[in-house]
Amino acid sequence: MNYIAIENNQTIPVVAIPEVSYNEFFVLNTELLANSPERHCVTYFGYPVGNEIKLVCCIADDSAHKIFVSSSRVKPSASLDSFTAVNFCFEKFEREIHENFGIGYKDHPWLKPVRYSQSRADHSKTLANYPFFAIESDELHEVGVGPIHAGVIEPGHFRFICNGEQILHLEIQLGYQHRGIEKQFIEKKKLLQRATLAESIAGDTVVGHTVAFSQVWESLCGIGVSHDIGYARTIALELERMAVHTGDLSAICTDVAYQLGSSVYGRLRTPLINFMQEWGGNRLSKGLIRPGRNQFPFTHELANRLVQVFDAFEPDFLEMNRQLKQLPSALSRFERTGVVSYDDVLSIGTVGMAARMSGLSRDIRMSHPYTLYAGLNHEPVIKHHGDVYSRVQIRMQEVSQSIYYLREIVKNVPEIPENTPSIGSPKPNAFALSLVEGWRGEICHCAVTDDKGELIIYKVKDPSFHNWLALALAVRNNEISDFPVCNKSFNLSYAGHDL
Amino acid sequence: MLANIKIVYHQGKQFIPDVTKAKVPGIFSGRPVISSEKVNETALVDLCPLDAISAGPVRIDLGKCTFCGECARQFPEKITFTTDYKIATNERDRLIIKAGDDKPVEVNPEKVRDEIHRVFGRSLKLRQVCAGGDNSCEMELNAANNVQFDMSRFGIDFVASPRHADGIVITGPITVNMAEALQICYDAIPDPKIIVLVGTDAISGGIHAGSTALDRSFLAKYPVDLYIPGNPAHPLSIINGLLDLTRKLKSPK
Ligand code: SF4
Numbered sequence: 001m002n003y004i005a006i007e008n009n010q011t012i013p014v015v016a017i018p019e020v021s022y023n024e025f026f027v028l029n030t031e032l033l034a035n036s037p038e039r040h041c042v043t044y045f046g047y048p049v050g051n052e053i054k055l056v057c058c059i060a061d062d063s064a065h066k067i068f069v070s071s072s073r074v075k076p077s078a079s080l081d082s083f084t085a086v087n088f089c090f091e092k093f094e095r096e097i098h099e100n101f102g103i104g105y106k107d108h109p110w111l112k113p114v115r116y117s118q119s120r121a122d123h124s125k126t127l128a129n130y131p132f133f134a135i136e137s138d139e140l141h142e143v144g145v146g147p148i149h150a151g152v153i154e155p156g157h158f159r160f161i162c163n164g165e166q167i168l169h170l171e172i173q174l175g176y177q178h179r180g181i182e183k184q185f186i187e188k189k190k191l192l193q194r195a196t197l198a199e200s201i202a203g204d205t206v207v208g209h210t211v212a213f214s215q216v217w218e219s220l221c222g223i224g225v226s227h228d229i230g231y232a233r234t235i236a237l238e239l240e241r242m243a244v245h246t247g248d249l250s251a252i253c254t255d256v257a258y259q260l261g262s263s264v265y266g267r268l269r270t271p272l273i274n275f276m277q278e279w280g281g282n283r284l285s286k287g288l289i290r291p292g293r294n295q296f297p298f299t300h301e302l303a304n305r306l307v308q309v310f311d312a313f314e315p316d317f318l319e320m321n322r323q324l325k326q327l328p329s330a331l332s333r334f335e336r337t338g339v340v341s342y343d344d345v346l347s348i349g350t351v352g353m354a355a356r357m358s359g360l361s362r363d364i365r366m367s368h369p370y371t372l373y374a375g376l377n378h379e380p381v382i383k384h385h386g387d388v389y390s391r392v393q394i395r396m397q398e399v400s401q402s403i404y405y406l407r408e409i410v411k412n413v414p415e416i417p418e419n420t421p422s423i424g425s426p427k428p429n430a431f432a433l434s435l436v437e438g439w440r441g442e443i444c445h446c447a448v449t450d451d452k453g454e455l456i457i458y459k460v461k462d463p464s465f466h467n468w469l470a471l472a473l474a475v476r477n478n479e480i481s482d483f484p485v486c487n488k489s490f491n492l493s494y495a496g497h498d499l
Numbered sequence: 500m501l502a503n504i505k506i507v508y509h510q511g512k513q514f515i516p517d518v519t520k521a522k523v524p525g526i527f528s529g530r531p532v533i534s535s536e537k538v539n540e541t542a543l544v545d546l547c548p549l550d551a552i553s554a555g556p557v558r559i560d561l562g563k564c565t566f567c568g569e570c571a572r573q574f575p576e577k578i579t580f581t582t583d584y585k586i587a588t589n590e591r592d593r594l595i596i597k598a599g600d601d602k603p604v605e606v607n608p609e610k611v612r613d614e615i616h617r618v619f620g621r622s623l624k625l626r627q628v629c630a631g632g633d634n635s636c637e638m639e640l641n642a643a644n645n646v647q648f649d650m651s652r653f654g655i656d657f658v659a660s661p662r663h664a665d666g667i668v669i670t671g672p673i674t675v676n677m678a679e680a681l682q683i684c685y686d687a688i689p690d691p692k693i694i695v696l697v698g699t700d701a702i703s704g705g706i707h708a709g710s711t712a713l714d715r716s717f718l719a720k721y722p723v724d725l726y727i728p729g730n731p732a733h734p735l736s737i738i739n740g741l742l743d744l745t746r747k748l749k750s751p752k
Contacts, residue, residue, distance in 0.1 A: 116676055118712045127676055147680045150659035152627045152640045155677055176676045179631050180712035188706075192548035196565060196706045203635025203731065247638075260503055266645045267513050278525025281580075284635045286730055287528075287567040316509055323502055495633045498676075 002028050003059075003070035008368035011219045011432040014448060017056065017071045022080060025072035029057045030086040037360060038062040038367075040349055042435060042444045044083075044093035046101055047457040049073065053101050058433060058446070062367035067433060076121075079104035089349025092465055099125075115175040115498045119183060130173050132159050139163060143480065147176045154494035158483075165479045170472045177498035185458035191217070191291060191423070198445075199286050202462055202496035207233070207240040208438025209460070209496075210289035212445040215370060215434035217291040220426035220447060225292065228414040230371035232298045235306075235409060236276075236285055237371070238402040241439035243272040245395035246317070248491045252392060253324070255485040256333040264320045271309050278305065292423035294416060303410035310403050321396045334389035338474035338486035341386055345470060352441015353394050354467040354490060358386035364437035376405055386474075391489040398439075428453040438463060440493065462496025513646045518738050527733070528566035528580040533557050533598040538577045546573055549699075549706060556598040561586055562702040565730035587727040587740025594702070594726055606725070606743040614691040615724065619665050619745050622654040625695070626664035626688060630681050631713070632671030635731035636698035640668065643734040650738050655745075661685075666693030666724070672700040672707040678714040685717070693724040695741070697732050705730070 002020045006012055020028070033039050042060045046053040052073045059068045074080065082105035083090035096114045097103055102121035105111055110133075113125050134142070140163055147155035155176040161169040184197055198213035199206045211233050218225055247269040253261030273283040280288035280296040288296055324330055340350075345358045355362040363380035365373040381397045383390035428451045436443045441463030448457045471490050475483055515521045523529075533556075540554035547570055551563035557577065559570070571578045586604045588594060589611060593604055629637050643650045644657070658664050661684050673681065685692075696718075699705040704713055727740040 118675065127679075147677065148628055148684055152629075152637050152657055154629045154632065154634055154637065155680065176674065176680065177629075177631050177671075178674055178676050178712050179672060179707045180710040183712075184707065184710055187709075190548055192546075192567070192569060193706065196548050196567065200633045200635075200700070200706055203633035204638065206635070260506060263646050264506060264510060267510060267647060270642075270645070270647055274524050277523065277527055281526040281528045281568060282566070282730075283733070284638070284731060286565065286635070316506075319506055319509060323506060493634065495631075 003068045005064070005066040005068055006433065007066060008364070008370055008433070008435045009215045009219045011222070011427060011430050014429050014431050017069050017431060019054075019071045019073060022072045022074055022078075025055065025057070025070060026081055026083065028070055029059060030083055032059045032068060033087050033089070037346055040351065040362065041089055041093065042067065042442065043433070043446050043459055043461050044090060044097075045446070045457075045459045046097045046103070047448065048101070052076075053097075053103060055097065058444075060368065060435065062362065065368055067368070067435075069431070069433070074103060076101045076103055079106055081106060082108040084108050088347045089466070091348070091469070113175065115178045117178055118180055127173070127175060132173070133161075133169060133171050135161055135168070140168065156494045160480060160483075162480055165481065167475050167478055167480050167483070170475050172468055172472055174468070174494060174497050177495045179499065181499040182458055182460060186455050195290050199289075201460055201499065202493040203284060204244055204493065205240065205438045205440065205443070205462070205496065206285045207236040207289060208436050208443050209445075209462075211237060211371070212434045212436040212443045214289055214291040215436070216432045216445045216447050217426070218423070219432045219434065220430055220449065221292070221424045222427060223292060223421055223423055226294070226417050226420070228297060228416050229294045231409070231414050232294055232296070233289060234372040235298055235406060236288055237436070237438075238406055239272060239276060240285060242399045242402045243269050243276070244439045244491070245399050246272065248488060249392065249395055251488045251491070252388070252485060253330070255488050256330055258324070258327070258330050261320060261324050261330070264316065268313060268317055268320070271313055275306060275309050278302070293420050297416045298413060300413050303413050306406065306410055310407065314403060317399065324392075331389070333482070333485060334392055335387060336385075337388045337482050338478060338489060339385065339387045340470050340474045342384075344473055345386065348469045348473070349466050350441075350470045351463045351466050352437065353391060354441060354463070354470045356380055356382050357390040357394060359384045362442065364435045364442050368435050370434075370436065372409065388485055388489040426453045426455070440464060440491075441467065460499055462493050464492040464497045468492050468497060514649050515647055518648060518735060519742070521735060523582050523584060523733070523735065527582045527584070528568055530561075530583040530586050530604060531559050531571070531578055531580050531596055532601050533559065533578055533596060534576065535598055536576045538574050543570060543574055543577065546570060558598070559596045560703070561594040561596060561604070561728040562591065562726060563699065563705070563708075564728070565699055565705065584733045584735040585739045585743075586729070586736055587725055587743060589723075589725050589744060591723070591726060594728060606740075611744060612691070612724070615693060615745060618691060619693070623741065623745055624656055624658045624663055624665050625668050626661045626666070626684060627657055627668040627670065628677075628681050628684050630669055630671040630677035631674035631707070632698065632700060636670040636700070636729070639729075639731045639734050640670070640697065640737060643737045648734045648738060650741075653738070653742060655738075655741055661687035662689070664688045664692070666695060668695045668697055669701045670697050672704040672710070672713050673715050673717060675712055675714040678717060681717055693744075694721055695725040695727065696723055697727045697729075697737060699728060699730045702726050702728060
């Protein structure tokens with residue numbers, strides 16, 4: 001075998017990952033994905049070993065519930081055949097490898113910078129000289145937006161090429177938010193510092209990223225966690241999904257100038273995040289999840305409170321949904337706006353909601369379950385039109401689905417064990433990988449340790465890393481005035497992408 | 500039409516009538532209180548992931564603290580967090596809570612520039628710049644203007660153009676990659692103008708302090724008018740801080 005099949009949250013010795021020639025590595029990984037929509041690349045990265053770069057590629061198989069890990073070593077001066085020329089979903093990963101180490105790709109369609117990391121190989125490439133795609137024409141004009149946008153949101157630059165009001169092409173340039181997260185994971189040695197880093201990857205996915213970090217860490221240390229911990233994490237993950245979906249429905253209404261929807265969904269988000277504060281002291285769940293322990297046990301009182309919150313939330317939420325779904329002025333802005341086809345999402349390898357909107361079933365809760373999800377028999381909400389309305393409907397239905405799951409889950413509040421085993425330290429020369437379905441989609445955290453058990457590489461992948469390109473495709477041939485609603489219907493993370 | 504009216508009716512009364520006295524639900528980590536209890540101070544200083552605690556006497560720097568609660572969990576007899584969300588001030592030193600302190604953190608009106616009261620007392624338009632913020636403080640700034648907190652009732656609003664703004668609100672630790680855009684935006688705001696830092700990341704760099712991907716030189720160039728701590732800052736901390744800055748009168752001379 002030229003790869004090893006592992007399960008989600010499994011730790012293996014680094015030497016167990018077969019190391020093959022680049023040619024074999026290339027054929028293996030591109031063929032694994034050929035005609036297999038159930039397979040997708042969850043992470044592909046490099047790290048220095050001596051004066052070479054070790055490339056590690058992880059392909060998840062959603063039907064086999066396995067992740068296929070393979071590796072190869074190349075010189076930083078190498079000029080390689082690019083995976084992207086065969087399968088476009090590797091596009092960003094190869095750009096990142098190129099940016100970090102200078103490895104060349106002979107046939108990559110656009111080997112542009114990803115995030116201008118401080119440790120990038122070539123400092124002559126700067127935000128100011130990004131090579132935007134351009135079309136020479138007297139008929140067309142360009143519109144540049146950002147990095148600072150009109151609202152209170154994160155920075156990023158959008159460059160539109162328009163024909164009148166119509167968008168022909170959008171290029172998204174990111175990197176403004178780069179804080180050096182992955183490097184800080186190595187430099188900051190205290191576990192609590194690393195947990196704090198995990199919760200600042202993307203402030204709207206605090207639970208998603210801290211659960212992924214905790215699972216990687218617990219796996220590296222070889223400890224299993226008690227039932228109550230997985231229980232609390234499942235509740236927190238679903239509440240985070242509900243809160244963001246509800247808030248995004250508000251923002252979507254704002255962007256089509258529907259004031260009632262904007263206010264009602266906006267205020268409905270508040271009891272959800274206030275519940276997080278009642279539970280853990282922070283509206284956005286910071287400080288709630290920590291590796292190896294149950295910081296804030298989910299009690300019977302909290303269970304009763306949550307049911308009350310849902311009882312008040314649900315009728316108002318459903319009433320608002322009904323109204324929005326029959327409002328012609330809103331529907332005309334949602335339907336057939338910002339469409340990405342099944343073929344396109346498959347080709348660029350989107351995940352989570354940005355796959356499910358176009359009929360591509362990708363949901364880690366079902367395919368690589370963790371915490372309580374195996375017992376929930378989760379069935380993903382799938383839509384087929386790939387438009388703003390599909391994304392609106394997914395959000396509405398996923399909120400209802402989460403309420404349904406949580407109402408069941410809180411019927412059985414577990415006992416808290418008296419003693420929590422101490423977490424210990426990570427195994428030496430180990431590789432661990434964790435997948436979590438955040439509200440946007442698949443989060444992947446991956447760690448490698450050295451012979452003393454110290455981290456030598458910590459890789460974070462937010463679902464936005466895959467999904468930004470879907471936004472760029474979605475707005476093609478749309479009016480530029482529809483850009484805000486398209487953008488909000490995805491609500492991708494700048495910080496999670498830039499790290 | 501009728502359906503819309505029904506929806507409005509079903510929402511009930513959402514807004515918080517008095518944002519200066521509202522209570523936050525459940526547990527909330529606001530202003531800490533440090534007792535005079537003798538504890539192993541080295542262990543206490545050491546446990547904080549943010550280096551926010553110093554010893555002799557024990558102090559917590561709210562400009563560095565993420566309110567994670569770890570110190571209170573391990574030393575409950577020494578440190579407790581109250582639910583007091585009024586923790587914004589215009590003096591960096593006032594963010595440092597010492598053992599024995601149990602009074603609100605406030606703006607020092609004597610240090611507020613005259614033009615702030617004169618020009619911004621009834622209307623304040625702010626341009627927000629996220630410079631490496633993780634979107635948590637940004638979401639809370641947006642929440643400060645939702646139907647519950649309704650900050651615009653005080654004449655405080657966020658505007659799109661720096662040309663229309665009276666000041667800048669910075670979130671995030673200020674990345675190298677955002678430093679130039681931040682400067683350009685600040686320069687575009689007409690004088691007089693204020694600088695407000697929202698969140699631990701903006702005030703001290705937070706967990707990212709020391710990262711080579713930050714460039715905080717902007718803050719060395721200009722005085723900061725208001726620090727609003729939090730991780731993220733709570734909407735009530737934000738609103739009360741801004742009101743404290745713009746409305747509190749100086750003692751008559
Ligand atoms: S609550 Fe603040 S002072 Fe206490 S450990 Fe956490 S960051 Fe440090």
